[in-house]
Amino acid sequence: MDEPVSTGRTTPRTTTRPLDEVVGEALTARVTVDERATVTGWNAGAERLLGYPADQIVGRPAAGLLAEPIPAEDLPPFARLPRWHGDVTVRHRDGRRLEIKVLAHHRTPVTGAGAHVGAGAGEWLLVSALSGQRPEPLDDTFVTWSFAQSPCCALALYDTRLRLRRANADMERTTALTERDMIGLRVNEIVDGPAGDRAEQSMARVLETGEPQYNENFLRTPGETREHAWSVHMSPLRDATGEVRGVCLTAHDMTEQYWARMRLQLIAEAGRRIGTTLDVMRTAQELADVTVPELADFISVDLLTSLDGPHEPHEPREPLPGTGLPAGPLALRRAAHQSVTPGMPEAVVALGAVDEYPEGSAQVETLRSGRARVYEMTHPAITALVARDPVRASRVREFGMHSVMAVPLSARGITLGVAVLARHRQPEVFQQDDLVLAEELAARAAVCIDNARRYTRERGTAVTLQRSLLPQRLPAQAAVEVASRYLPAGAHAGVGGDWFDVIPLSGARVALVVGDVVGHGIHASATMGRLRTAVRTLADIDLPPDELLTHLDDLVARLSTDREDDRPAADRSPETGAGGEVGATCLYAVYDPISQRCTLARAGHPLPAVVSPDGTADLVDLPAGPPLGLGGLPFESAEIDLPEGSLLALYTNGLIKSPDRDIDEGVLRLRRLLTGPQPTLNALCDSILTDLLPP
Template identity: 40%
Template sequence: MRAPVDDVAGGAAWDAGGWLGELRVAVVATNADGTIVRWDHGAQALLGYPSREVVGRPIADLLHPGADRSLGRSLWDSATAGHGVMATVTAWHRDGHPLELEIWAAPVPARHRGGTTVLVFAADAHTARGIRGSSAVWEGLFVRSPVGIAVFDTQLRFLRVNQALQAMNGLEENAHIGRSVVEVLPAVNAAEMESAMRQVMVTGKPVLDFRRTGRTHSDPGHERVWSCSYVRLEDPDGRPIGLTAFLIDITAQQQDQLEAEAGRRRLALVNEASVKIGTSLDLERTAQELADIAVRDLADAVTVDVLETLTTGGDLGPGLVGGTALRRLGKAPPAGSRIADILAPLGRTLIFPAGAPYTQVLADRETFMIAHLDKKAIAPAARYSPAPAQLLEQGVHSFMMVPLIARGVVLGLGTLYRSRPVGPFTDDDVSLAGELAARAAICVDNARLYRREHGTALVLQRSLLPQHIPQLPGMEVAHRYLPASDVNEVGGDWYDVIRLDGGKVALAIGDVMGHGAAAAAVMGRLSASVRALARLDLAPENLLHQLEAALEDLTEPMLATFLYTVIDPANGRCHITRAGHPPPVAVSPDGTARLLDVPPGVPLGVGGTPFTTTDVTLQPGSILVLYTDGLVEARGSDIDERLAELTHLLEQPAPTLDELCDRLLIHLTPASVDDDIALLAARLNPSTG
């Protein structure tokens, strides 16, 4: 029991008179040698001495002349040594008659003066025995009642709990005393309970049928419900001295409601998984999304491993033969916890022999669960790794492995570890994990198929681009091609440099609308057509009409933007035609960059609109820059601002065209490119003309 000792010893008014009904309690404080330093009104009323007559005197002077003084000294020595004492002594009333007292003494450090203060509570022994007799009914109820009963102090800390409540909570009384509900029962809605109790302490109005829900140490594997009522305890003057709680287990009545709530939680988790798993076609991100979802409500640690062949683009066979190589692509939490640090990190390739549990789960295509993990249960896995024993030491008590299967193909597995005191994995948990794994497996397989198509399209795209740019008299050329990142599909961007008769050069750049292998194939067809038509010396606008006809021959209509330029390096004359393509940029020898005013036209494949050729003359040393929209288009950015940034970058001196192209890509493209980028720069030699 704690009290504001310095306030008591220093003279603050704290009158315990009338506490516990008719029982008058005296509060006295002494220093370590028994000298009285505080004497309250209750002490004066009990023994008759005013404060001025006793403060500064040894407390032993107040004992009956016939009392054993050595007993008093022994009691005080025990109290001073840190042992609270309870005893019955005979004191001498100021009026001259003996008075039997019950005393409770305990030491408390004195903050301001140092040393130890002994705080003494004293009460008339006869009256105390009478009150204890009258409280027998309450004690009987407290001990024998099937209702859980708890008594709290004004700070909402446990003072007493009966046997029924100890059984409900699965904890002995000494595990409750002095602690709050949040500390004793973290797996229930303890914060809400304390809020309701605090309201009762403040207002004095009882709260009836407040619902406590959650799990206790007596039954950590199941949710339970209790009906709670709270009543404030008051002294005769109406001052709050504590609170009583009464609890009844109503789980049986609420079971249907709990099952419905659990079902809603499972449904909510599945719905959340449908939104948060598979947000991209990136294999690593999809695996991590599964780990993040599962670790929230199902487990304390989750890993997601996929077959190594998925990450390398290899084929997946119909079954598993021999050992298994898995790549860890998902882990939650990634690090920082004792369990997570034991598990292999992201990106690690794990090799499992044919007899290992991981391999067996993939071969059997069934969830493997160990509800209660112990040394015997981990023995098969412990032969291959020290991790199972380490996990057991860190409190992992339940374990589950769920295969990832999509379209009849085994892709990998998810592993779930539980260490929190909420009981082992149940059949419902296995069912929920299976739903999450099935949903994630489809997304993983989509990512696998996309990655394979992305790789095929990229190979096709690169093979159709010009493999060698010829040396051109009077002209220097640099070019770049940057494919979309792995999380975005390859498009149909291309460029070409074609030597023509009479020393002329054709520069072509285009972008087939769409993505994937289909767009790359159409790009190859248009690129081949441009190379063939350019050598026929067609006017630029006629060449574009022929390309449009080629698009019309396709089974599925497609559109493409295109820009075609014929340059005569001898005199700098250029004939430029564009079909819905971004405008070219010319950089004059003095470093000034400008967008060329060329009618935009409409994309190839729209049809019905004539194309216009614009004639431009470039000075020797000028640079002409052609590009696809991936260079200047960005989400959330204005296209005019991006074009202005492009011209600004081109006005900064660059020793070579290659360095100029690299500068544009570095400053204008993000780390993850959303679209392909083709870039072509040509400089007319200053010596020409």
């Protein structure tokens, strides 16, 4: 009979063999041997190869299987190898000598940071394809299918039993094995560990489903220290009828692309995480946290002690030519460190402590040259430091540090310090790409550290100036009992221009003043000082509160004009107003103890609170009045009774305003705190600050 003719496309057919049958055939002799050279594992393939059942060989010395003993002088080097392959002569149970090819993997237990393949005790996995089960020679058709359907890369062909049939030259270079060494072995026997297991499972799915599979693996090529990133693609090989007859495995080395992507991600992460505060030590720690473990296993960040003072760093008396740093050892303060090891035992200098680094050390060499560098542990710059410090030397040996980078921290032409990165868990030494990445991270961190340093210095100057302009002690007067508290704004807000004053007047009267200059920093403090002086001058001529605020309003308007005239056009910004205005609020009150009446006026300032002798607290109903500096708007005064035993509370908006509550809630809490009997005015001030201000 004639065979039926098909005019359509052949429907692809796949093998239906279950996974356990595909991967469970005893076509490989597998033997495990422990560190005492005792056989601990023996599969059916080993029994078929040598004739011994498992119960007769497990627990016995492996040397008994060899036809010839291994010379004693060859054993120590052999034990340190991560992998070995070659021809071995063994003895069959019936006495015959057999020449077999063996591939041996050294498996070591992972016990700590320093564990790596090929070091210390462990077991050996020995595999050998059974010679009687080696695949038959390939025919031309199979070769045509495989290489026609596969790209040019590391390539291997596996049959339906997942046994290697062919491998190209790139695959031989990748595995450091010849095609002859690999023929008849499964992929997880050629590549031991998770990478081989994942590839084997994916290949089995290709046989079962007929669909291509893809995964990414990390594998260290023999002879190299750094893992490579591989893009592995497994596709079915079909015959003319569409039946799956094997699997083509192709592997593309994506290492450079992978690490480039990781470097970009780390730089982006650094931009998000470094510089979140204006604290020098915190910023240095953020650099350390970003760097470990992605780039290094340990990092220390040390800053020059010359940065500790409130002044801008200056040239030393006798600097080395071209460096700006003094000759000899340099004192550095440990600002931050981080480690992959809990507790950071590698660190020999405590946070905040100062250590002296000798001339010629990596730290000093980097600071003087201003250039980053990778050091081997035998470099004189490393040995110079280790030799003088037994503790540091012991840590280097204990953790097996093998590669170091030193990177300078500098910004705006100022040398700030140095970051030293080390590796001991990662086996790869630092490369040029790592150095470039470290320089990028250090440059970003240095700008943030310098910003924090400048802010800290300026804030300290502003606090000192502001405190010098405020009353050092309250003047003696008999009209009222006064208590006050002043706290500079937190680090995030900066020092503001808040002020208060008590001014004795004629006729036993007293003036009470509280004000707030818009803005922060030295300029706000200086403006506050000028306004306080103006208020005292105007009070001396006995102006009523509303007229005093009118004159003060004119002064603030003139200050705004003067500042604008002195500012370069490029420095004008919306943050300081369209014309660099000076804004301020103020409340001015005059109390007469004879009439027990108080006259008040305010310019955009929060309402004062009054506590009556019976303990009831309420806000004084005062006309609002515009903030100082707007000009052209009148101010109004109000007069209230303040009988003996009353309490008048004046404050700035920083007391009642907070990010976690609105002003109305702050005022309500202030009134509750003022209500009821109070032990003393000083105690009342303390309790109000404790309750209303964040810790």
